[in-house]
Amino acid sequence: MRQGFDNEKYIELQSDNIRKRIAQFGGKLYLEFGGKLFDDYHASRVLPGFEPDVKFQMLKSMAHDVEIVIAINANHIQQGKARGDLGIPYDEDVLRLIDIFRSHNLYVGSVVLTQYAGQPAADTYRHRLEQLGVTCYLHYPIAGYPHDIEHIVSEDGYGRNDYIETSRPLVVVTAPGPGSGKLATCLSQLYHEHRRGIQAGYAKYETFPIWNLPLNHPVNIAYEAATADLDDANIIDPFHLEAHGETTVNYNRDVEAFPVLKAMMERIMGESPYQSPTDMGVNMAGYAISDDEACREAAKLEIVRRYFTACVDLKRSGTGEEQVERLLSIMKKAGVDENLSPARSAALNKEASTGAPAGAMVLPDGRVITGKTGVLLGAASALLMNALKAVTDVDPELPVIDDNAIEPICRLKTEHLNSENRRLHSDETLIALSITSATSPEAARVINGLEQLRGADAFFSVIISATDEALYRKLGITVCCEPKYERVSLYHK
Known part of the structure; x- marks a missing residue:
């Protein structure tokens, strides 16, 4: 980077x-x-x-x-x-x-x-x-x-x-x-x-x-942009x-x-x-400041992130129109728009081609990796796994998490915790990967790549869960979401 x-x-x-x-x-x-x-x-x-x-x-x-x-x-x-x-x-x-x-x-x-x-x-x-x-x-x-x-x-x-x-x-x-x-x-x-x-x-x-x-x-x-709510x-x-x-x-x-x-x-x-x-x-x-141009580009990306964060907050709460309008004005002043990050176009294209919620991540070395919602993993989990495989040079088609580690977590969620969604969140995926790493060298190699994701930039085609967002931020990955929900519903957990 x-x-x-x-x-x-x-x-x-x-x-x-x-x-x-x-x-x-x-x-x-x-x-x-x-x-x-x-x-x-x-x-x-x-x-x-x-x-x-x-x-x-x-x-x-x-x-x-x-x-x-x-x-x-x-x-x-x-x-x-x-x-x-x-x-x-x-x-x-x-x-x-x-x-x-x-x-x-x-x-x-x-x-x-x-x-x-x-x-x-x-x-x-x-x-x-x-x-x-x-x-x-x-x-x-x-x-x-x-x-x-x-x-x-x-x-x-x-x-x-x-x-x-x-x-x-x-x-x-x-x-x-x-x-x-x-x-x-x-x-x-x-x-x-x-x-x-x-x-x-x-x-x-x-x-x-x-x-x-x-x-x-x-x-x-x-x-x-960071203080748009304070005017x-x-x-x-x-x-x-x-x-x-x-x-x-x-x-x-x-x-x-x-x-x-x-x-x-x-x-x-x-x-x-x-x-x-x-x-x-x-x-x-x-x-x-040792490289002014690097700071300029990073700041422009941050301005756009603040805009998407405000848009998602507006979608969740129904309030904040003035903040979104102010951030639109700030983006115009900075000469940028919502399409600045290549992660956004990659995520939206992935969703359009697969028909499923998707995410994309710009790795610290500039590569763009995508992931989509599947049967067992949500978009955030799939993207995280694909990014980890990329930075550790593991075959992207190789399944590195043992089904014996995933299935018990799925059953726990649906049968005992009354969750309607059996797919794993990103923190649950890392737990399953960690369990598998005890017996799998490939899983151990993949999980050791977490630090290499620090500084990466992720974008999702839908609003992801607070759990997934918190895990990404803990890993040092910035997160933006398109301001729309995966499901058409009035109530979202």
Whole structure:
């Protein structure tokens, strides 16, 4: 697969830039961490070569200087707000994040409950954290936020919040999701630090949009596609252009909020260290792009994937027309359409020629493999098996799964689990293949090819099951589906 991003260079540039920012503020920096700290699969798709956990690796290279504070909105705890990608509540995700950070020897100093107003669920959660030995602080709603700066930056505003005790030069403020109060946490801490005569500063680490790429670079347009539901838009940073005479890219919400943020920092610190939203950022991803054309092509594919994902969501839920329309507009701006991936035409042609739901996959080496629904395997399972045979050079006509491994699973599904579909999903197919591999060298060879599928691009002529989609994503295979169901029915599991 053509690579376009240099991870090692990125880690070096990024850690050096953060250290410079720490020094700029006298040895203490609160770094608001936007986006995903690890498992950043969007970045890995639009910047081929970008490791999903490279930001995590960067922090590990500075581990002795890093302290992590996790912010969670008390209202989100009360509402049971959950992560869409993982399906777990924000409060549970905080515990998951702490475990992950600690397993990599990164120090988690505390959790802060923002917007705390006595919510019963937040009180229960706070007690749970205390029982687990996790230090917890409270930050409160502030009347007039964010425009009444005189009140916000006062004893009755930030002054009411708990002061978070920190001990290291770099305090990374992260959260389980948007709206958690990361920025307010950072500014509250700046207020308290400066009241105590401690020098400290603030910066923001946000990967997208990439400030030093052109406004209409496909990588930046792909960010608009990824945030189509939020109605974000990339724009030229007017404050940076006026202050420095340099054209840079930011996004609308940061630009709109900057005058208020600048006024807050002036009131807290005496003067603002930044003249633009771009000044606040520390992201160096643009400097680590090693093949611009590879990144352009990957980003265009991602834009189209986002469109199909929105179309499938519309088909499933009946809502989201505006998002689909916005993504159509974004595709037009990027100069692409729904036929960009060769996997789509291959899947649709396979369905047309066989009369059965089908899938196609562009392998990392560029070959296109197809598979169709059969008697025992669904389209996702058949495609996966054909792709595995292709990357391991096994005869595509050779049956590598023993019927004695398939039939018991089929019977279990229909006779005991009351399933109407006896065909194997892709995870069940891998179980059958794994069982067969105990006695079959060919099956063992095929199953050892799973890692070679990472980075492949799959398309299906129908909407596949959530089980199949999750398995593909776990294997590092991107998935798109034509927005139609295999069966004409009102209810789909």
